[in-house]
Amino acid sequence: MGTTQEITVWTIVKILDWTRQYFADKGVENPRLDAEILLCAVLNCPRIDLYVHFDRPLSPEELKSYKALVVRRANHEPIAYILGEKAFLDFTFKVTPAVLIPRPETELLVERLVLLNKKRPKVSFLDIGTGSGAISISLLKLLPTAVAVAVDLSQEALVVAEENAINLGVKASWQGVHSNLFQQLAPTSKFSFIVSNPPYIKHNEIALLANDVQKEPHMALDGGSGGLDFYEKIISEAQHYLEEDGLLAFEIGIYQAEAVSDLCKQAGFSKIVICKDYAGIERNIFAAKEGSDYGNALMEIE
Template identity: 40%
Template sequence: MSTETPPAGDAWTVRKVLDWTIDYLKKQGSPSPRLDAEVLLAHSRGCQRIQLYTQYEDVLTDSVRQKMRDLVKRRAAAEPVAYLVGHKEFYSLTFEVGREVLIPRPETELLVMEAVRLIAGSPQPQLLELGVGSGCISVAIATQAPHATIVGVEIHPATLEFAQRNVARHQVGNRVELRLGDLWEPLRAGERFDWIVSNPPYVATDEIAGLSADVQKHEPHRALDGGADGLDIIRRIAQGASAHLKPGGGLLVEFSPEQASAIMEVFQTDPAGYQEVEIIPDLSGQPRVLRARWPG
């Protein structure tokens, strides 16, 4: 695909472009060259990934080849595939993403699963999400728990716009209310919730430079930087949550596995008197989500 014309007697078919791109991205250090190639080519052709394999011998048009060439060049420079195609799947739902939002991660699905499990027996649970980002957590909970209502708070206006579009896309605007502000700032006096959920910034400031190139160069640092030990925002959540929880309500907070002991200490020693402070492992067995209850 790097030349203007293929070798004599050959043509730039779906198969040939995939093979070339997989090999090229592998040499450029992509951790998932086949998946990257398939997603980028499907996007360039305006089709589903599965259709690539039913149209293996189709010859690409010049315009599709040019679009694919540009995308591959950007991917080779470590630009995330999700930003290149403008969307990312999370909890079997598609979310619009861009450089103003952190790309949803599979491990964050645990936060959704646990929230849905905990509210299953409540007639009309009210939830608060702090740091709503793309809206993937609130939207996913809303689609799985039609009886729940959710308030999502986001401090950055450009980020909130993505969440608003994703709420509209999945038609949950009647149960997901988005507000602009810093943590508790946009909440009304006396407003309390059954559960507070958050995937806050939790990367230590001096560790950001060591993140993979696609994250370090392209994703918003404000959604990653949790201060000197990565726990600045988490401490603020622990300190303020009791003023916004119903008695017996609780929190679910995502964190990095190596922070497990530190985050347990934050909640176990907080003056609010949290109880049932537990760590929930992800599917790989790594500590991933903290759960705690406030007795009231």
């Protein structure tokens, strides 16, 4: 008498439970959440549908597509790279392994710059190390009369950023420049403010970063032996490219506020404001001249 081989039916709840455990065994940080996000991508549905239809079986094609994504995540490829996009503020940006994945704490830098510039009739700004373009493009969406120049040393990153500028409808006021910091800018260029989220991880700490972060471009992470290389270079030249009463704005790493603040003061910026992120970590520095319009406006975010 022959035996009948039992066929496993993979329902939504069953595949999620299996994936959660598999991810946990592989050291994935948010195993259940990531399992749900990937399954939603395959099924093209919101997360709530996974719970409403938890007993729905997956088709062979859906199962195959899902397992392919699971393998990538188990190898610590970031979710944003797997999906090819990342939400930032109210916008969705294309991301690839050529760009750093936009972080929630960087949203605060953008929001504070919007607050500082919302009453200014005309704003031009420079975004150094634009990556995906998240900072410059979001600012243009929120400051409709502004114009931006965005520079990056990576040509691949600029391709991604330009695509995002086109997709989000700001290409007319956004210019990407392939440049190592200021090198390819016209010497006469002047900006209302300069913003940068530069590489700020100490070189010898790169190898200690989480597996997911290791998958991101090291040139967007490595700030040199002390983590301050790019701040030193940008701050030393910033005054030449800023308007008379211009503003300098940075995202900074943990424990870097004092050092970056000192660099700004040495370069002639007499009004310095340091702001914290959601976790209470000093994350943004704004520098202007005391008594300037920006210097006075900084009181709004102190």
